Amino acid sequence: MLLSEYGSALSSRLLSTVTDMDVDQARQESEPADFQPQSQAAPSILETTPLSSDWRDLISPVAYEFIVRWETGGPAYYKQVIKEAPIWPGYASGVTIGCGYDLGYHTASQFAADWSSRLKAAAISRLSPAVGFKTVQPNRDAKVAWVKGFIPQVADIKINWDVAIEQFDTSKMPKLLRDLYGALDSLDRLHPHCRGALLSLVFNRGASFAAAGERYAEMREIARLMRTGGDTEIRQIPAQLRSMKRIWGENSSLAKRREGEAELFEAGLAESGTVGIMAMLASQMEAPEAAPLSRLRELPESETAPASDEIAEPDEEGLLEIEALAVPGVSPDSVKWNPDDSRQPDYAHLDGAPIGQTFTLRPGDLEQLITMNGFRVLGDPAEARIIFMLRGARLANSDKALDHEALLLTDQRPDHRSFRCVIGVYDRARQRLSAFKASTVPNAHYVFKCFSLANQPAKWIGNILPTGCYTFTVGTHKRGQPGEIPEVLRLSTSAAGASTVLVLRSLSDLIYDTMDHWQTTAPGDNIHPGQMSSGFSSAGCLTLPGFWRAGVHSGLWKEFRDAIGLAAGNNDGKQYSGVLLTGTDAALAASLRERAAPQGDIEVALRRLRYGSRGEAVGKxxxxxxxxxxxxxxxxxxxxxxxVQRQQTMFGKADGILSPQSATALGLDVF
Structure with a gap:
């Protein structure tokens, strides 16, 4: 769960100013997690959230790194400052070993169970006098003197970082999570960032949410807000975290930690949509404000709205304005494609399908995918041309393939910088395929821009269009704006509109994942030329290499237009279905055909409901x-x-795709 795998910009923002001195000061001022001050009786309505999942599924990698840095200092701090030896942190602590394991708050049997496999028997015996010994009243001065004399006697007992962090992960982390879940209600409603922020608080202050006294006023208020569990109450928790700064002072290290927890919690609110999902639906889809989600009907696909992302796409010089938003360590260069398919919304449902397969795609494979996803494409099957888009794929031998009966493709992953996808044309009447090097993801600059402006929703630009079946209509891109391009394929059912769809925005880091923010909007994610000599200009649009310049379409973009049948003349209003899937989806369909898989296997592997699916299963x-x-x-x-909301409630994450397996896990009798 090391965050370095994810290159998280959020983690950089939260931890870049945390110094070893901060960690050392916070360690001396902390209230041991096991320390329980006198309690003030909580209202009897408290019903704590059951803890049923592996802890790694309950908090985010960002939260984990945040906790590890503040609790242990990290490997360098542990080796150079703590020196891998027992310490006394101060306050009410006892002798502490490893990554924050306080012997004063454990029994002899607990100590033996936790450490007998990690320390030699002689070390266990030498540390035993400190078990259960806490520097608290009465006679605290005498106890402190004893601890200060004891520490030099055991300074030669060394616990290396790998052993210490392993014990932290397998023992301390789940124990403190149990404490958190035993103290607060409604935790299942929170994003993993939010749960991680509260877990950090418990590590530092204990689960003292019912403690008496003014020192614990905010802790009690957080418990009250979580008992109520409404969106309005949950939004108030960051303010309570910040209010605690009064205890240690605004310039203290613990004030810095509380601020980080508040920002982490807010990032979770922004990503999960816990705050104001209904308000967002009401404002962006013009639904009646009072209408609950359960009473809304699906929007007819013909309804359109002003495009939200389309007008922002600049030329190459315009990208320099976005680069000006960069700060040290966080820039467009920091943007990454998710290396873990299980956390990427387009791939999570594929259950670890192998990456990098080379396969032969035939028209029948596309027909199978259309059928298994319940897509209804436009036009007479005997005449229609369908646009197919494969996110994360490449033609094996060329940048283009014109009028083939089959395509040799290789599965890969996008990178937000180069053309690592395929956009093609399926001529159903002739059973022929054409395909071109392309992109179906936003440029890295727009992933970065959306993250940089996360606290300004009106300026959110940069999204990824999820897989599904969409209607595209020939019209003008950026009509009346600089960079206007005629006769592109608009994500719309009219030549000038923009369809309302659900897109994903990454607001707390620079990588799209299943914990990101889903937004209902009209993004204007059109199909158009890349308009750049290297890479492509896209805030969410689907692009092919080429240009519109001096009244001429050029490059692979022009050849794609020819393949789709856009001859000279006015084609505005001409419509196509666009089937957007992944290269892995296509590879899976091809492999099932090649091995003549039985229908039952095909259903399990390919049957899905996603955007654009229709039929009785959708009704169910x-x-x-x-x-x-x-x-x-x-x-x-x-x-x-x-x-998405059901998935977030049940799993703490969402991909917006329903497979037979996930339907069973969600308790949905659909297929």
Whole structure:
């Protein structure tokens, strides 16, 4: 769970100013996690949240690194400052070993159970006098004197970092999580960032949410807010964390830690949509403000709105303005594609399918994927041309393939910088395929810009369009704006509109994952030329190499236009279905065909409900989610948001895709 795997910009923001001196000061001023001051009786309505999952699923990697830095200092601090030896942190602590294991708050049997496999028997025996010994009243001065004399006697007992952090992960972390879950209600409603912020608080102050006295006023208020558990109450928790700074002073290291916890909690609120999802739906989809989600009907696909992201895409010089937002250690160069498929929303449902396969894609594979996803494409099957888009794929031998009966492709992953996807045309009448090097993800600059402006929702620019089936209509990109491009394919059912869909924005780091923020908006994620000599300009659009300059379409973009049938003349209003999937989806379909898999295996591997799915299974999903069933059930922005909310509630994360396996886990009788 080391965060370095994720290159998190949020972690950099929270920890870049934390010094070893801060950690040392905080360690001396902390209230041991096991220290329980006199309690003030909590109201009888408290019903704590059951702890049923592995702790690694309950907090985010960002939260884990935050806790490890503040609690242990990290490997360098542990080796150079603590020197791998027993210490006395101060305050009410006892002798502490490893990563914050306080012997004063453990029994002899607990100490033996936790450390007998990690320390030699002689070391266990020498440390035993400190077990249960705390520097608290009465006679605290005498106890402090004893501890100060004891520490030099055991200074030669060394516990290396690997052993210390392993004990921290397998013993201390789950214990403190149990304490947290035993003290607060509604934790299942929180984003893993938010749970991690509260866990950090428990590490530092103990689970003292019912403690008496003015010192614990904010702790009691957090408990009250969590008992109520409403969005309005949960939004107040960061303010309570900041209010605690009064105890140690605004310039203290613990004030810095409380600020970090507040910012981490706020990042979780922003990503999960816990705050104001209904208000967002009401404002962005023009639904009646008082209408609960369960009574909303799916938006007809023809409804459109002003595009939110489309007008922001600049040329190459315009990207320099975004780079000006960079701070040391956090810039567009920090943007990464998620290296863990299980945490990437487009890939999580594929259950660890192998990466990098080379495969042959045939028209029948696309037909199978269309059927298994319940997509209904436009036009007569005997005449229609369908746009297919494979996120994370490349043509094996060229940048383009024109009018083939099959395509040789290789599965890969995007990088937000180069063309690492495929956009193609499937001619159903002739059973022929054309395909081109392309991108289906935003440029790294826009991932960075959205993160940089996360606290200014009106300025959110930069999204990723989830996989699904969408309608595209020929029209103008950035009409009336600098950089206007005629005859692109608009994500819309009209030549000038922009369809309302559900997109993903990364607000707390620079990597898209299943804990990011889902937003219902009209992004204007159109298909257009990349308009750059290297890479592409996209705040969420789907792009191909090429230009519109001096009244001429050029490059692979022009060849794609030719393949889709956009001849000279006015084509505005011409419509196509666009099927957006991953290279891994396509590779899986091809492998099932090649081994003549039975229908049951195909259903399990490929059957999905995602954006654009239609039919009875979608109707059953709407029923199960408490939505009004559509006359012609379609999985659009409302149904997908309801599914996302159900996944977040059950799993603490969401991909907005329903497979037979996830339907069972969610208790949804759909397939």
């Amino acid at each position: 999903l709407q029923d199960a989610l408490g939505l009004d069933r559509d006359t012609d059930p379609m999985l659009g922005p409302i149904t997908r948001m309801a599914l």
